[in-house]
Amino acid sequence: MSFIKYILIILFFFIVNCSGNKVSNYHGVKRIETKFDKLKVNYTNKNDIIKIIGPPSTISDFDNNKWIYIERLKTNQSLIKLGREKIKQNNILIVQLNNAGILIDKKLLNLNDMNDVKYLKSVTEKDFSNENFIYNVVTSLREKINAPARNRSKK
Numbered sequence: 664m665s666f667i668k669y670i671l672i673i674l675f676f677f678i679v680n681c682s683g684n685k686v687s688n689y690h691g692v693k694r695i696e697t698k699f700d701k702l703k704v705n706y707t708n709k710n711d712i713i714k715i716i717g718p719p720s721t722i723s724d725f726d727n728n729k730w731i732y733i734e735r736l737k738t739n740q741s742l743i744k745l746g747r748e749k750i751k752q753n754n755i756l757i758v759q760l761n762n763a764g765i766l767i768d769k770k771l772l773n774l775n776d777m778n779d780v781k782y783l784k785s786v787t788e789k790d791f792s793n794e795n796f797i798y799n800v801v802t803s804l805r806e807k808i809n810a811p812a813r814n815r816s817k818k
Contacts, residue, residue: 688737688748689736690733690734690735690737691732691734691735692756693734694734695716695734696771698715699756701715702715702766702769704766704767704768704769705765706765706766707765712730716756720732720733726759728759728760729760731755731756731758732755732758733754733756734754735750735752735753736750736753737749737751752774753777754774755771755772755773756769756770756772757770
């Protein structure tokens with residue numbers, strides 16, 4: 664009976680310490696959608712973009728004039744799901760500049776634009792076998808080489 668009391672006390676402290684408030688974790692630039700509207704194609708330059716949004720999260724490896732800004736908001740799910748996080752907001756802003764530093768294209772991708780990748784779970788079978796002539800010769804040689812070692816360990 665005392666064992667059950669200890670479990671109930673531990674369970675009570677666990678439940679009391681759990682917060683009902685959802686924890687939000689931001690990553691990247693906040694409120695990127697409102698900043699997207701302030702950018703004007705063929706008018707805004709590189710310095711204006713840095714003033715409005717800030718430095719880019721990443722710059723494309725293939726084109727230095729393509730800047731990428733990321734905003735991600737994750738929140739904890741219910742207490743029943745034991746703190747697993749759910750992506751509540753995922754925005755990616757891609758800004759294309761010309762060689763003079765003027766904005767020529769802007770694109771905003773949101774959570775609905777994410778692709779759900781499904782992986783194939785089949786297993787590939789091997790096409791070869793160990794029952795060929797060379798394998799048998801090498802195996803017998805290996806056994807003959809290791810035979811003196813086996814005989815020494817028995818003595």
